[in-house]
Amino acid sequence: MRSRKVYSLEKSKISESVCDLLEKLSAAAIKKSGHFMVAFSGGSLPEIVAQGLVNPEKKRDIDFTKWWIFFSDERCVPHSSPDSNYNLVKTSILDKLYQLNKDTKNYIPKEQVIKINSKLVHDAELAADDYNSQLVKAFASRETVRYPVFDCILLGVGPDGHTCSLFPHMPQLNVTDIWVTYINNSPKPPSSRITLTLPVVNDAHNVVFVATGASKDTIMDSILNKNDKTLPSTNVNPIRGELFWFLDKDAAKLVNPNIISQL
Numbered sequence: 234m235r236s237r238k239v240y241s242l243e244k245s246k247i248s249e250s251v252c253d254l255l256e257k258l259s260a261a262a263i264k265k266s267g268h269f270m271v272a273f274s275g276g277s278l279p280e281i282v283a284q285g286l287v288n289p290e291k292k293r294d295i296d297f298t299k300w301w302i303f304f305s306d307e308r309c310v311p312h313s314s315p316d317s318n319y320n321l322v323k324t325s326i327l328d329k330l331y332q333l334n335k336d337t338k339n340y341i342p343k344e345q346v347i348k349i350n351s352k353l354v355h356d357a358e359l360a361a362d363d364y365n366s367q368l369v370k371a372f373a374s375r376e377t378v379r380y381p382v383f384d385c386i387l388l389g390v391g392p393d394g395h396t397c398s399l400f401p402h403m404p405q406l407n408v409t410d411i412w413v414t415y416i417n418n419s420p421k422p423p424s425s426r427i428t429l430t431l432p433v434v435n436d437a438h439n440v441v442f443v444a445t446g447a448s449k450d451t452i453m454d455s456i457l458n459k460n461d462k463t464l465p466s467t468n469v470n471p472i473r474g475e476l477f478w479f480l481d482k483d484a485a486k487l488v489n490p491n492i493i494s495q496l
């Protein structure tokens with residue numbers, strides 16, 4: 234890992250700070266390779282990012298036409314389901330960005346949103362295999378070592394320490410031979426999901442965790458202070474990339490102040 238930064242911020246500052254970083258990372262990636270390959274998580278994350286990214290009062294200097302959107306994990310449900318991570322990102326970010334910027338055409342083209350195949354959601358194994366193939370295609374002309382190298386992966390963390398759909402003590406955590414795997418007995422519903430594997434996450438240029446709320450304080454203590462390796466989130470350590478943790482004051486309550494950086 235090149236570096237790890239842990240920030241503890243007022244809740245009202247989280248969205249803006251995460252999006253300030255995204256603006257910087259996007260500019261650097263587009264300058265270097267012409268694209269910004271970014272994977273989103275579901276849960277609370279899309280809405281937090283939306284507040285900072287799609288704000289009519291603060292237009293950002295971002296070329297969204299160069300963004301490629303992926304999903305760190307996805308639930309095996311139809312795209313229209315409220316449980317779908319794609320649906321969350323679409324309604325909170327993609328649709329609003331289109332409305333805001335359609336006159337200037339600065340929005341993310343639909344073909345650059347790489348989502349689960351809705352015809353395969355009845356079979357998580359097939360859906361994972363298909364998403365793997367979609368990634369191979371999308372990254373074909375890009376830097377891949379053994380795994381695709383995302384410019385940025387945006388992650389959440391559950392109160393049990395899961396991230397993506399990698400859950401504690403589940404075998405998916407040890408999968409290294411493929412880019413996308415699946416689970417049919419997820420401890421958190423819905424039970425069938427697909428997920429990026431850990432080595433893919435750890436090959437990204439930047440991994441950005443966002444965790445807010447008092448329900449996350451104990452798990453943040455286990456991850457950041459105690460380095461509990463049984464937790465999937467503790468095992469996210471980008472090999473060559475940078476790791477960022479954006480916590481609000483409630484989530485950071487038990488975190489050792491010595492490891493907290495200033496923005």
Ligand SMILES: O=C1O[C@H](COP(=O)(O)O)[C@@H](O)[C@H](O)[C@H]1O
Nearest residue numbers: 274275276277278389390391397
């Ligand atoms: O089930 C999931 O949960 C995690 C954490 O969600 P949060 O609401 O606690 O932020 C999320 O990162 C993941 O994408 C999602 O499928």
